[in-house]
Amino acid sequence: MSIRRLAPIVLVVTVSSVMFGSCRQPAEPEVEERPAIVVENMGLRLRLVGVPGAFMVAVNDGDQLILEPSDSSTEGQIHFANNPPEAGQNLPAEVKAHKVFIENQEEGDYLGGQELTSQLGTSFYSRGRYLHDGTEIEETVIFALHPYNDRIMTITYRYPVGVDSAIRVQQLFDVLAVVEGLD
Numbered sequence: 001m002s003i004r005r006l007a008p009i010v011l012v013v014t015v016s017s018v019m020f021g022s023c024r025q026p027a028e029p030e031v032e033e034r035p036a037i038v039v040e041n042m043g044l045r046l047r048l049v050g051v052p053g054a055f056m057v058a059v060n061d062g063d064q065l066i067l068e069p070s071d072s073s074t075e076g077q078i079h080f081a082n083n084p085p086e087a088g089q090n091l092p093a094e095v096k097a098h099k100v101f102i103e104n105q106e107e108g109d110y111l112g113g114q115e116l117t118s119q120l121g122t123s124f125y126s127r128g129r130y131l132h133d134g135t136e137i138e139e140t141v142i143f144a145l146h147p148y149n150d151r152i153m154t155i156t157y158r159y160p161v162g163v164d165s166a167i168r169v170q171q172l173f174d175v176l177a178v179v180e181g182l183d
Contacts, residue, residue, distance in 0.1 A: 076159030147181030
């Protein structure tokens with residue numbers, strides 16, 4: 001057989017094998033199922049069902065519940081707290097008070113707040129930056145009614161200022177999404 005006759009056959013076989021090979025689906029990566037981490041805090045009367053993987057529990061004692069990033073190279077802490085019932089349930093007032101707090105800090109710069117809808121009902125977040133011990137800190141706070149609707153609950157995320165503010169705020173929303181009351 002001459003090369004002229006063999007060349008079209010080789011070309012068709014090559015193109016066919018490339019097309020056939022590219023039509024196959026790549027093997028799906030194995031997904032490692034991680035059991036949901038459930039954290040209960042009797043002092044705060046809160047349960048976190050499925051702590052997001054970006055965080056681990058640093059403190060869960062009495063009425064203290066603190067999460068820290070799982071990645072040791074990432075700084076920051078998330079603190080949970082409850083206001084006393086007699087402090088009321090005025091969430092917009094809490095956002096205004098947070099704004100005043102931020103503006104009264106060294107180099108305080110209030111970045112705004114917004115209303116949210118969550119499994120806890122209407123909630124708000126408020127964000128600002130200030131200097132703390134020579135480090136510029138960003139603080140984002142979520143104000144929500146406690147799952148038992150008898151007080152305001154806050155979830156505060158403090159971390160060094162960086163280029164990842166949007167990621168940090170989303171992480172805080174992810175934490176809010178797993179909060180519920182104890183039965």
